[in-house]
Amino acid sequence: MATTDSKTIWARAESLRHFIATALVRVGLPDTDADRVATLMTEADMQGSDGHGAIRLPQYVQRIEAGGINVRPEIRVVHERAAMAVVDGDNGMGHLVVSRAVEIAIAKARDAGVAWVGTRNSNHAGPASLYARMPLAHDMIGLYFAVGNANHLPPWGGMEMLLSTNPIAAGIPAGDEPPVVLDMATTVAAYGKVKAKAKRGEQMPEGWMIDRQGRPLTDPTRASEGFLLPIGGHKGYGLALIVGLLAGTLQGAAMGRDVVDFNVDSKTPTNTGQAILVIDLAAFGGAGPFKGAVDTLVRDIRESERLPGVERIWLPGEQSHTRRAANAESGAPLAAALVDDLDRLATRLGIEKLER
Amino acid sequence: MATTDSKTIWARAESLRHFIATALVRVGLPDTDADRVATLMTEADMQGSDGHGAIRLPQYVQRIEAGGINVRPEIRVVHERAAMAVVDGDNGMGHLVVSRAVEIAIAKARDAGVAWVGTRNSNHAGPASLYARMPLAHDMIGLYFAVGNANHLPPWGGMEMLLSTNPIAAGIPAGDEPPVVLDMATTVAAYGKVKAKAKRGEQMPEGWMIDRQGRPLTDPTRASEGFLLPIGGHKGYGLALIVGLLAGTLQGAAMGRDVVDFNVDSKTPTNTGQAILVIDLAAFGGAGPFKGAVDTLVRDIRESERLPGVERIWLPGEQSHTRRAANAESGAPLAAALVDDLDRLATRLGIEKLER
Numbered sequence: 001m002a003t004t005d006s007k008t009i010w011a012r013a014e015s016l017r018h019f020i021a022t023a024l025v026r027v028g029l030p031d032t033d034a035d036r037v038a039t040l041m042t043e044a045d046m047q048g049s050d051g052h053g054a055i056r057l058p059q060y061v062q063r064i065e066a067g068g069i070n071v072r073p074e075i076r077v078v079h080e081r082a083a084m085a086v087v088d089g090d091n092g093m094g095h096l097v098v099s100r101a102v103e104i105a106i107a108k109a110r111d112a113g114v115a116w117v118g119t120r121n122s123n124h125a126g127p128a129s130l131y132a133r134m135p136l137a138h139d140m141i142g143l144y145f146a147v148g149n150a151n152h153l154p155p156w157g158g159m160e161m162l163l164s165t166n167p168i169a170a171g172i173p174a175g176d177e178p179p180v181v182l183d184m185a186t187t188v189a190a191y192g193k194v195k196a197k198a199k200r201g202e203q204m205p206e207g208w209m210i211d212r213q214g215r216p217l218t219d220p221t222r223a224s225e226g227f228l229l230p231i232g233g234h235k236g237y238g239l240a241l242i243v244g245l246l247a248g249t250l251q252g253a254a255m256g257r258d259v260v261d262f263n264v265d266s267k268t269p270t271n272t273g274q275a276i277l278v279i280d281l282a283a284f285g286g287a288g289p290f291k292g293a294v295d296t297l298v299r300d301i302r303e304s305e306r307l308p309g310v311e312r313i314w315l316p317g318e319q320s321h322t323r324r325a326a327n328a329e330s331g332a333p334l335a336a337a338l339v340d341d342l343d344r345l346a347t348r349l350g351i352e353k354l355e356r
Numbered sequence: 357m358a359t360t361d362s363k364t365i366w367a368r369a370e371s372l373r374h375f376i377a378t379a380l381v382r383v384g385l386p387d388t389d390a391d392r393v394a395t396l397m398t399e400a401d402m403q404g405s406d407g408h409g410a411i412r413l414p415q416y417v418q419r420i421e422a423g424g425i426n427v428r429p430e431i432r433v434v435h436e437r438a439a440m441a442v443v444d445g446d447n448g449m450g451h452l453v454v455s456r457a458v459e460i461a462i463a464k465a466r467d468a469g470v471a472w473v474g475t476r477n478s479n480h481a482g483p484a485s486l487y488a489r490m491p492l493a494h495d496m497i498g499l500y501f502a503v504g505n506a507n508h509l510p511p512w513g514g515m516e517m518l519l520s521t522n523p524i525a526a527g528i529p530a531g532d533e534p535p536v537v538l539d540m541a542t543t544v545a546a547y548g549k550v551k552a553k554a555k556r557g558e559q560m561p562e563g564w565m566i567d568r569q570g571r572p573l574t575d576p577t578r579a580s581e582g583f584l585l586p587i588g589g590h591k592g593y594g595l596a597l598i599v600g601l602l603a604g605t606l607q608g609a610a611m612g613r614d615v616v617d618f619n620v621d622s623k624t625p626t627n628t629g630q631a632i633l634v635i636d637l638a639a640f641g642g643a644g645p646f647k648g649a650v651d652t653l654v655r656d657i658r659e660s661e662r663l664p665g666v667e668r669i670w671l672p673g674e675q676s677h678t679r680r681a682a683n684a685e686s687g688a689p690l691a692a693a694l695v696d697d698l699d700r701l702a703t704r705l706g707i708e709k710l711e712r
Contacts, residue, residue, distance in 0.1 A: 081469030083439030113437030114472040160660035170598045182594040232587025238538040238672040242526045256653045297612045304516035316594040
């Protein structure tokens with residue numbers, strides 16, 4: 001682990017994974033479950049999803065200690081057809097519940113061509129792209145929807161935060177090019193990014209949040225005094241609502257007033273809902289022609305004429321792809337304040353600190 | 357048909373449907389196909405989708421006369437699994453091809469729980485919401501994606517229009533409340549709205565389009581000199597790309613540089629792609645509990661606290677629902693300039709003018 005400036009500390013992936021797994025085992029998760037969660041959380045930091053990786057560990061631990069997460073869940077299918085299932089997560093860690101849902105969706109898509117698997121009684125599961133990317137290795141497309149774990153978004157024209165940042169993610173296989181991976185909150189900024197700004201002591205740009213008087217809010221430490229803004233005004237409000245209906249209501253999971261704010265309540269089960277749609281390219285005439293067409297499109301876009309002052313046109317997911325490759329050498333960049341938090345957590349749990 | 361001001365003429369639905377069907381039969385469509393298309397085009401005007409209804413008739417007729425649309429297509433399934441199909445439209449009218457795709461998806465979803473049906477060799481099919489709404493009568497959810505028929509959107513940071521307005525639509529059943537129906541271009545404005553502004557002689561607000569120097573473009577008659585802006589900046593670019601990959605590339609339909617601009621080229625087959633995902637509520641524990649939850653959510657949102665100056669909070673699709681009900685009495689509001697166009701078309705085709 002090396003320090004490049006006063007604010008960023010680089011952690012080796014294996015060290016980070018080991019630290020997270022040890023902490024989770026200490027609070028009661030079985031070894032294999034802790035490993036699974038730690039691997040996914042580390043992947044989040046390694047790809048630059050710094051609002052959804054190790055930064056969440058203290059909160060997860062606090063929630064487990066408060067009894068708000070079931071460390072020995074019986075994850076099971078409660079509804080099933082050829083092309084769908086609903087998985088009840090029994091209030092287990094979201095990473096475990098959603099991983100299971102994606103596995104089932106991949107298996108079903110192999111037969112039916114397409115499959116939708118949703119979750120109920122799940123929990124926060126980290127960055128959406130982790131799950132949308134899982135089908136890629138099987139030459140399948142992944143589309144992922146989730147209900148956020150705290151309502152930060154009012155309906156368009158409203159003041160009451162009845163909606164969350166409800167993200168959409170998509171993983172699209174390519175051939176020689178990196179896959180196209182979109183991961184976006186339906187708000188201008190995800191709340192995890194607000195938290196990361198606060199942790200780094202930075203201000204937010206105007207347009208991320210407004211306060212209850214409708215004025216721009218740029219201080220992330222005052223985030224609780226305002227709410228996020230949807231992309232495209234009423235359109236983003238509509239998207240957040242539809243995503244919530246698909247990821248939450250459809251599976252019998254929380255949506256609207258039922259959403260538990262996991263930032264202030266560590267005990268009440270969140271009944272989080274997520275949904276993955278998996279599409280098997282083999283059913284559509286084979287992966288080869290599709291991936292070739294994606295490669296062509298990616299290159300057409302990347303090499304197209306740029307606006308003055310623009311150095312490069314990026315494809316969705318390309319920057320994360322580049323970062324993942326670079327971080328494989330350097331390790332994951334963690335804010336110094338986060339490492340302090342992790343050190344305090346280690347002391348409290350009586351485990352070794354993150355290796356440095 | 358009554359004239360309320362110098363610019364709007366109200367047409368009875370049955371008159372409009374009859375006029376459109378007669379025109380389409382005159383240029384070679386079989387009676388039943390012409391009726392089907394005319395019914396859907398009239399529905400578009402009746403729900404206020406004025407960029408996608410009768411306004412498109414002169415263009416469709418021109419395209420059919422130029423040989424750019426097959427009036428006697430053999431629409432057939434080319435790939436099929438339990439939960440998916442790809443429909444080849446044989447370059448027929450898009451309304452016919454997509455209607456067939458939705459019918460197949462509904463039938464498959466009834467067994468498999470969920471079904472995805474895409475199209476290739478289709479054509480422009482009118483407003484996305486028409487198709488997302490079709491599964492509602494079966495207590496099913498519809499999600500619809502389409503590749504637009506002209507590229508008006510560059511990648512984020514770019515100048516070359518490689519993407520279209522690629523819309524997303526969703527139809528979500530409710531109980532006593534109107535269904536939640538989202539229909540949105542992934543651009544700030546749909547190109548149909550730009551055309552409607554031009555037809556009405558109105559200016560566009562800033563933020564819809566920019567010119568090739570990056571300056572706001574507000575005159576819709578100069579639309580060909582600029583391009584549309586995506587919602588949420590890079591996020592809308594990502595969404596437009598993913599929608600295009602799902603609706604176009606996946607089915608072997610046009611995407612990127614292959615998209616034919618049907619505003620300037622009436623002959624080349626467009627190879628338009630669309631996709632519908634249908635989700636049967638019966639597979640997820642039954643429609644009753646779901647629709648009850650949607651009703652509650654809709655009311656919570658509608659009755660929630662409003663920002664100062666906001667008279668009402670609307671749900672997606674609620675304004676179209678209200679307009680559809682009002683227009684059932686008054687008829688469809690058509691711009692006077694559009695009625696002039698339709699009169700000229702009638703004269704040219706030797707059919708009776710729209711009844712007044």
